[in-house]
């Protein structure tokens with residue numbers, strides 16, 4: 001409630017100036033579920049110009065949609081004028097919004113009843129679509145006709161299944177049927193928006209149910225590179241995802257299970273390059289770990305964090321318990337953690353030999369590095385020199 005108290009000042013200012021204003025959306029839902037709340041969204045009868053006039057510290061981020069970001073003590077709040085959406089085009093978010101002065105009109109065009117609850121600053125609730133009842137029953141049901149809601153914004157179908165995963169709720173049968181019927185509309189949705197929902201889905205506590213639902217509703221037929229992976233997704237649903245912690249692990253696991261190409265997946269889903277790099281790295285370590293125990297050298301190369309991620313993936317794939325503690329211990333005990341820790345440089349090696357500079361220097365460094373990390377060579381200048389000589393590498 002502490003977060004709402006801060007934001008309540010915005011509601012009060014609006015109300016004192018004659019405009020209705022409420023907390024709405026995910027923060028109210030999560031508050032009622034006693035879950036940690038994310039961003040606080042505010043809906044008001046005030047028009048964007050009126051909001052901007054009342055709050056000098058603002059950012060006009062989405063004026064065409066009626067949204068003004070109001071900054072208060074450095075925290076941004078999205079303040080959106082009550083609106084209903086007219087002129088839907090291409091089953092995406094509307095190109096045109098119509099501002100209305102009634103809260104109910106606004107709530108009526110929201111996706112699910114649990115997301116269509118409004119709260120005043122004193123904690124009283126306005127809930128014309130019985131969202132609280134849905135929360136009690138742990139049910140995801142659309143506001144009004146599911147067909148209309150999904151035609152307005154087809155991403156809502158993904159959101160529905162994402163909430164199954166993150167909240168461990170059930171889709172009400174009408175909503176599930178409507179997803180099956182309208183699944184093809186997903187093709188109109190920008191892949192970036194789908195990726196946001198899919199990532200949240202993969203990281204939710206009920207990811208197995210959600211993956212099964214994706215296949216049952218055939219919504220997976222419209223997910224890039226997973227269109228024909230129903231069997232694999234169902235198999236993935238059978239694994240234990242409980243240990244999976246990061247976005248990289250989640251994507252790596254689904255790519256692994258779908259026997260898909262990581263680069264293709266990241267390109268088609270427009271995931272950032274940084275993510276692809278991490279996925280490739282963690283899959284490489286996983287591949288090795290499937291056949292061999294974690295060696296000091298593999299741990300050194302991978303780094304602690306990647307090795308940890310691979311360990312959790314291995315646990316999910318094999319159904320074993322991840323052993324974070326021994327990895328942490330092994331990592332601490334490594335004789336060195338990076339090239340910088342090595343007691344010789346390329347310059348040293350050159351000075352010990354008559355040979356001209358060339359790729360052989362890097363080979364020497366790499367060979368000594370592997371030997372040190374594996375514990376068979378002490379990381380001291382003279383020892384390293386002796387070892388290189390002994391191996392005829394100088």
Ligand SMILES: Nc1ccn([C@@H]2O[C@H](COP(=O)(O)OP(=O)(O)OP(=O)(O)O)[C@@H](O)[C@H]2O)c(=O)n1
Nearest residue numbers: 025026027038109110111112115116153155156
């Ligand atoms: N396609 C969408 C997206 C959002 N909303 C409405 O806008 C609110 C805020 O949207 P958003 O922040 O994207 O989702 P949340 O429901 O808040 O979920 P999260 O907790 O993940 O932010 C939702 O609760 C819902 O009322 C909607 O009706 N249709």
Ligand SMILES: [Mg+2]
Nearest residue numbers: 026027038039
């Ligand atoms: Mg939100």
